[in-house]
Amino acid sequence: MKREKISDAVIRRLPVYLRLLSHLKRLGFRTVSSQQLGKELDFNPAQIRKDLAYFGEFGRKGIGYDVDYLIKKIDQILNLDQPVHVVLVGAGKLGQAISHYNVYQKDNMKIIAIFDHTKERIGTNVSGLTIRPIDELQHFITENNIRIGIITVPDYAAQEIADKMVSAGISAILNFAPVVLRTPEHVRVSNADVTAELHSLAYYVFNQGK
Amino acid sequence: MKREKISDAVIRRLPVYLRLLSHLKRLGFRTVSSQQLGKELDFNPAQIRKDLAYFGEFGRKGIGYDVDYLIKKIDQILNLDQPVHVVLVGAGKLGQAISHYNVYQKDNMKIIAIFDHTKERIGTNVSGLTIRPIDELQHFITENNIRIGIITVPDYAAQEIADKMVSAGISAILNFAPVVLRTPEHVRVSNADVTAELHSLAYYVFNQGK
């Protein structure tokens, strides 16, 4: 077990490993090698071993990794071995789609409250959750000790929501609004920018082989 | 103007520049320096200059970049100076949210057809588009020379849709299904994996400062 700072790139691969491992488990695999994982994911096996080795010695030489054990370990690393509660702000179509998806997730991460600004939406039901007014956002976050927030409001409203989240003590934001959020150093922001993704794909379409 | 292979990281920043530049244009800026851009985006100014210099000499020493001109140039680089048509498969909540969003986009990229497998959905209207049956997907792609596809079907159906897209000649896919798609080398796949994003955020929440 090392004690270096672990890079973003490593952390972002862990959920990918986790998903593949769950899949392999369902298929009946008891054990798996970095070679096999690499083949499935198109990753270099050395990279996979190195990624895992940052957190401990999870494998067995000559054998590989025990699927169940590795799932358990990665769950622990990501803090997904305990309930993780999330709030979502912006009950438009995208917010509803994400909430809806969340219902079917069978992991420990759950959206437990949805907030919106629009009077007509407040009180209505989305995926089993009653939409709450933004006024209650900060109180809800502190009261329930929420650490992760999802922003699915329009671009012009995103910074204000982020500010509210931050002041209430949230430490990570998944932002779907196409803006660069200003947040303090200690708050992690991950941007999910569909338009930007599409725009960069357009480059490759007409510049093939580059 | 260089003639190197340009890295993914560079291409993925271009849409970000583009968006900020449009914003600055709306604010009345005529000219902007890499310093200013960097400050807004939290990027190193040298990186911005280098990114742009891969494609040409767009700036003026001592002055900076002409906002209008740079927008035009990045649009050209990304091939967004011409209509780019996109198909979307999977008219569930997420597919609808994305289609809906697309309506308000005022760029040259447009979703022009939506496909779904479910009989009840076919023929109904989503954001001004009539949902078509999957059977028609391949014909539509070839007929209209579509190059980009968006996949918003459930995980188990994603590979099949990708295969159909590829065989019909698509060259880039934005995949929202939480699976690793198998595609030929020449097909670009970009994954938008909300669950994976959230899972990696969970790491930072309880490992702050790392």
Place this chain on the structure above:
DNA sequence: TAGATTGTTAATCGATTAACAATC
């Protein structure tokens, strides 16, 4: 034992940042 596979160090590769001459 022989074959397989890990964990880890060293080598390589690539991306970011600093520095600065050119020049507006």
Place this chain on the structure above:
DNA sequence: TAGATTGTTAATCGATTAACAATC
């Protein structure tokens, strides 16, 4: 001219990959 800022080379930093001893 003096100050500002680009484009680009060189230096640095970091991430990926190769190689291999340890060992199941």
